[in-house]
Amino acid sequence: MPSARDRVLDAYETLLIEAGPASATLEAVAAAAEVSKGGLLYHFGSKEALTEGLLERLRARSKADVALMREDPGGAVAYYLKTSVPGAESPAGLTRTYLATLRIADGSTAGESARRALAEVDADGLAALGTEIEDPVLAWLVQLVGDGLYLRTLTGAPLTGGLRVDDLLARIRDLLG
Numbered sequence: 001m002p003s004a005r006d007r008v009l010d011a012y013e014t015l016l017i018e019a020g021p022a023s024a025t026l027e028a029v030a031a032a033a034e035v036s037k038g039g040l041l042y043h044f045g046s047k048e049a050l051t052e053g054l055l056e057r058l059r060a061r062s063k064a065d066v067a068l069m070r071e072d073p074g075g076a077v078a079y080y081l082k083t084s085v086p087g088a089e090s091p092a093g094l095t096r097t098y099l100a101t102l103r104i105a106d107g108s109t110a111g112e113s114a115r116r117a118l119a120e121v122d123a124d125g126l127a128a129l130g131t132e133i134e135d136p137v138l139a140w141l142v143q144l145v146g147d148g149l150y151l152r153t154l155t156g157a158p159l160t161g162g163l164r165v166d167d168l169l170a171r172i173r174d175l176l177g
Contacts (some may be wrong), residue, residue, distance in 0.1 A: 005043045007033040009057055012050055013100035021104050026050070051110045055117040058101050062121040064092035069128045076132040077142055077176075078169055080125060084146035085153070085165050094121070099154065133176060142172060 002010065011032035015024040026047055030040040044050040065083075068091055072079035083090045098121065105114040126143050133139040145168070152159065159165070 004033070004035050004039055005053075008035060008040050008043055008050070009053055012054055013096055016100040016103040017096070021106075048110070051104060051113070054097065054100060054104075055113060058094075058097045058117050058121060061090070061092045061094040061097050062124045065090045065094040066124045066128045068092055069125070070131055076128050077172060080129060080142065080146050081149065081169055081172070082165055084149035085159070087153070095150075095153070102154075138176060142176075145172070 008029060012024055012029050015028055015032060026040060027037060029050065030037045033040065040050075044053050069076045069079045074082075082088060083095065089095045098118070101114050101118055104110045105118055122143070125146075126139060129139040129142055130136065133142060149159075149165070151157075
């Protein structure tokens with residue numbers, strides 16, 4: 001069973017994803033995590049501390065995801081693209097935490113910290129792609145393809161033209177030489 005701290009962060013992520021930042025009050029997070037408000041405040045003394053906890057989780061999951069990407073037998077590119085498609089989830093849990101962070105990366109007080117954390121995650125992913133792709137522009141283009149696939153995840157839109165990720169990956173590998 002997850003720790004109370006993890007249950008609080010899971011609940012915060014769920015509320016951010018499903019109902020947006022305005023609904024993610026301390027009271028709502030505590031109720032969703034099935035802890036008292038005092039229990040929540042024991043782990044996170046304020047809403048700002050809760051958000052920082054989410055951003056710490058994002059960074060930790062990014063590091064774990066990059067390690068998995070670099071160790072994947074199919075290579076970093078295959079891992080990156082396959083975990084970017086609609087319905088996929090990073091084994092490190094990064095996808096869900098990234099999405100929750102996107103919900104607070106707007107113009108809110110926490111927005112600047114969230115944008116910096118997201119930029120760190122993107123840089124981590126690009127560096128991992130760079131272990132397989134020498135040309136930094138090509139590595140960035142592959143990252144942008146993954147971003148587009150991830151956008152499909154956010155919108156629920158299917159891949160178009162009957163395209164399968166394996167076909168896309170094969171074509172990208174051909175282009176990379």
